[in-house]
Amino acid sequence: MVLRYLTAKLAQQIDEELMSSAGAFSIDQLMELAGLACAQTLAKVYDKEKYPKVLVCCGPGNQGGDGLVAARHLGMFGYRPTIYMPKPGSKDIYQRLKTQCDNMKIQTLPPSNETTDLADALASNDVILDAIFGFSFKGPIRAPFDNVLPMLTKSSLPIVSVDIPSGWDVEKGNIDGVGLQPDVLVSLTAPKEGVRAFTGRHFLGGRFIPKAMEEKFELNLPQYPGVDQIVELPQTQKL
Template sequence: MALNFKYLTAKLAQQIDEELMSTAGAFSIEQLMELAGLACAQTLARVYNKDKYPRVLVCCGPGNQGGDGLVAARHLGMFGYQPTIYMPKPGSKDIYQRLKTQCDNMKIHTIPPSNAVDDLKAALASSDVILDAIFGFSFKPPIRAPFDSVLPLLTESKLPIVSVDIPSGWDVEKGNAEGVGLQPDVLISLTAPKEGVRQFGGRHFLGGRFIPKALEEKFGLNLPEYPGSDQIVELPRTKL
């Protein structure tokens, strides 16, 4: 396994995403979300067996990160888990709405927006693990409403947390410097790890098995090999 993979700044992560969806990569946003969400679902399933952790609370933000979460919720349902979707602020884009409809069609429960905080507390009390897909690499502190009341509740629940790409509340380059972000047990980085998670000490996976060799070489990503047909690969633990 390559140990000297590149950590991405926000600017570089954005540039790679743009190239993936340009003629260089020729991917659609739908393709990338589907592959990313599948990797997220596989990571949770790898660490938290459905026999012991069947009830997954999938917390989705309004952007592409939330879209990844909705895809993951659908796959988790197919894997035999019992996902519940919580959206503090639902996304307005057409792709987000279609992903949500796909989950509705699978009879995956979504917490209604009314009285959301009390409903979130009840959902946390009846969940086994959290999938955090709230903020992506474009997030910049401070945390604003309604998320400023949501993140503390997730932390106070003491449930294990799997974060997508960057733990919610962390700066993509400075990490949890302000101390307001989630402290997940597991992180699934997408494309390549971000600068802010260099010191992350939990179990760390890489997902998004879609980077063309040409782009990997162009940006010097030096990605590890994915084993067999897996969509994820576990990275060595950081020594703190």
């Protein structure tokens, strides 16, 4: 059976059912599991001895929350993450996740002079974790992200994107040519239609999907190895 790729509508429906009385997950639980999967993916591909410094770029929505969770876990794994938030989120959960990172003594770039700070950070880090835009992104890219994405694209640092590369349409992919071009992608729950053409290393993080929901939506998820929160998708799954 072939792994199912999700449309925007179906991805939204699954998220809603996970947090309904039927799924019974809280947003906190899902962010924690998603962020852990992202941190584990980065750690699997980029060894901390060679790539110890990670620039975690967080958007203001749930995608950014996943990034903050990943930053905390990366710190616990022995990496030295730095958080960059072009536009910090205002929700309570976002603030709590940020406080957890502060308590881990994880550095956050100051909000002033953002472009200059980002240029300095790109010069002093080893890998980027892209948690800016999620599957609900719709173009065009607006300020301040219209300056941020080109700088990340021009950087020589490897990029790990969360769920879908920032700037890509969830169903049509990088149709405007302004999205990031990551080396690694960690899809959450199930891959999205827009990443079918992705050719880098592709991981799946969604070990929280209940069996009943997997069967209902015919996701055909692969087996996760051992106790890992992620599974790498073989080339045949990307066709």
